[in-house]
Amino acid sequence: QVQLVESGGGLVQAGDSLRLSCAASGRTSSSYAMGWFRQAPGKEREFVAAISWSGGSKYYADSVKARFTISRSNAKNTMYLQMNSLQPEDTAVYYCAARYGTTSSVDGRYDYWGQGTQVTVSS
Numbered sequence: 001q002v003q004l005v006e007s008g009g010g011l012v013q014a015g016d017s018l019r020l021s022c023a024a025s026g027r028t029s030s031s032y033a034m035g036w037f038r039q040a041p042g043k044e045r046e047f048v049a050a051i052s053w054s055g056g057s058k059y060y061a062d063s064v065k066a067r068f069t070i071s072r073s074n075a076k077n078t079m080y081l082q083m084n085s086l087q088p089e090d091t092a093v094y095y096c097a098a099r100y101g102t103t104s105s106v107d108g109r110y111d112y113w114g115q116g117t118q119v120t121v122s123s
Contacts, residue, residue: 001026001112002024002111003025003026004098004113005023006021006096006117007022007023007117009094009117011122012121014088015085016121017084018086018119019080020036021078021079021080022114023076024077024078024098025077028074032098032100033053033102033104034072034096034097034099035047035049035051035097035105036081037107038090038093038119039095045107047061048061048068049061049070050070050105051072061105063089067084068082093119094117096113097110097112098110098112
């Protein structure tokens with residue numbers, strides 16, 4: 001199993017940047033893909049970005065493609081989400097997730113989830 005802990009959320013103004021981190025522990029010796037999802041109040045959880053074990057494959061939701069960057073350090077067992085040019089519509093609880101195997105944009109295919117970190121963007 002993999003345990004995940006997010007950090008780095010907070011309250012920022014529109015146009016600001018934030019970097020989220022997701023620290024993994026447990027069975028991290030096996031190859032696992034990771035992803036970021038978010039859920040805004042009253043909305044369903046949605047895909048944000050995903051990254052393969054090697055970091056060579058990255059996928060983004062269209063809404064964040066030009067502004068967010070996903071990365072990971074397997075040496076540190078940590079995944080990151082650099083978020084630039086944040087907008088009020090980015091306000092949500094951000095969750096990191098992991099699954100053994102290939103990347104996916106489907107939340108149901110992820111086996112392990114963090115507790116979430118709140119990102120609030122004021123206008």
